[in-house]
Amino acid sequence: MVQYTTACLDASFAALSDATRRGVLEQLGRADASITDLAEKFHMTLTGMKKHVGVLERAGLVITEKVGRVRTCKLGLRALEEEAGWIDRYRQLWDARFDELDKVVEELKRKEKVDGRNKS
Amino acid sequence: MVQYTTACLDASFAALSDATRRGVLEQLGRADASITDLAEKFHMTLTGMKKHVGVLERAGLVITEKVGRVRTCKLGLRALEEEAGWIDRYRQLWDARFDELDKVVEELKRKEKVDGRNKS
DNA sequence: TAGATACTGAACCACATGGTTCAGTATACG
DNA sequence: CGTATACTGAACCATGTGGTTCAGTATCTA
Numbered sequence: 410m411v412q413y414t415t416a417c418l419d420a421s422f423a424a425l426s427d428a429t430r431r432g433v434l435e436q437l438g439r440a441d442a443s444i445t446d447l448a449e450k451f452h453m454t455l456t457g458m459k460k461h462v463g464v465l466e467r468a469g470l471v472i473t474e475k476v477g478r479v480r481t482c483k484l485g486l487r488a489l490e491e492e493a494g495w496i497d498r499y500r501q502l503w504d505a506r507f508d509e510l511d512k513v514v515e516e517l518k519r520k521e522k523v524d525g526r527n528k529s
Numbered sequence: 530m531v532q533y534t535t536a537c538l539d540a541s542f543a544a545l546s547d548a549t550r551r552g553v554l555e556q557l558g559r560a561d562a563s564i565t566d567l568a569e570k571f572h573m574t575l576t577g578m579k580k581h582v583g584v585l586e587r588a589g590l591v592i593t594e595k596v597g598r599v600r601t602c603k604l605g606l607r608a609l610e611e612e613a614g615w616i617d618r619y620r621q622l623w624d625a626r627f628d629e630l631d632k633v634v635e636e637l638k639r640k641e642k643v644d645g646r647n648k649s
Numbered sequence: 650t651a652g653a654t655a656c657t658g659a660a661c662c663a664c665a666t667g668g669t670t671c672a673g674t675a676t677a678c679g
Numbered sequence: 680c681g682t683a684t685a686c687t688g689a690a691c692c693a694t695g696t697g698g699t700t701c702a703g704t705a706t707c708t709a
Binding site: 418419422427428484488489492493495499502503505507 | 539540547548557604608613617620625627
Binding site for chain 2: 700706
């Protein structure tokens with residue numbers, strides 16, 4: 410069963426479709442951070458950053474924990490395995506497809522030659 | 530310069546965030562198809578499917594050509610190289626980050642042992 | 650030339666996104 | 680206790696998404 414949980418892919422690809430969120434992931438790869446840290450780094454209000462973190466969290470890419478007044482964000486337990494898997498699978502398909510088209514082109518060229526010969 | 534064109538990543542990750550569009554890509558990996566073909570396959574109106582194809586086309590993942598009344602869709606020239614690249618880079622970061630955290634945990638365990646020894 | 654086919658564009662709908670402000674609440678510090 | 684800090688939630692805004700219908704236009708085919 411190579412059935413990916415499509416809802417999961419939906420959420421994580423959507424999460425990755427924003428430069429700020431990709432930046433947050435890279436940032437958290439270097440060090441855990443509070444909402445305030447991230448908001449400053451990306452020149453955004455706390456509320457705005459909290460929404461981005463929410464999206465990442467819902468996609469399972471980030472986990473957060475509140476201790477005292479501070480909510481600390483860190484990378485989640487998934488390292489985009491399924492996403493990388495889907496893309497790899499697609500790239501194989503893509504390669505195969507273009508190989509196939511190459512063959513078709515070859516075939517056409519071969520036929521053209523024959524046609525040319527017939528005409529002359 | 531490892532500066533990815535963020536707008537491009539934005540568009541293609543967004544394009545991948547919908548199951549129908551991922552399905553269309555897989556389908557086009559098997560054979561070129563008209564808008565009608567795709568609309569039928571995914572149980573959708575022509576207009577609806579055309580929008581999806583538009584999103585894929587704007588992301589550079591699909592190219593289309595109209596001959597007579599039929600618009601034929603085929604895979605674009607990009608095989609998600611940049612997207613795969615970003616994800617790979619992230620996965621490396623993720624691995625490094627978790628290795629680092631492991632070390633911290635080790636360190637804490639070591640200290641705990643010492644504390645225990647001091648208490649007893 | 651008439652009718653079927655294939656697409657296209659505008660308009661609409663409900664809902665999500667990316668951002669803001671403003672008014673809270675909860676916690677830390679002096 | 681009082682004040683500053685850190686977050687939270689509601690409400691708003693403009694824009695985009697995923698889908699529809701309806702009314703075209705353009706192209707085939709008989």
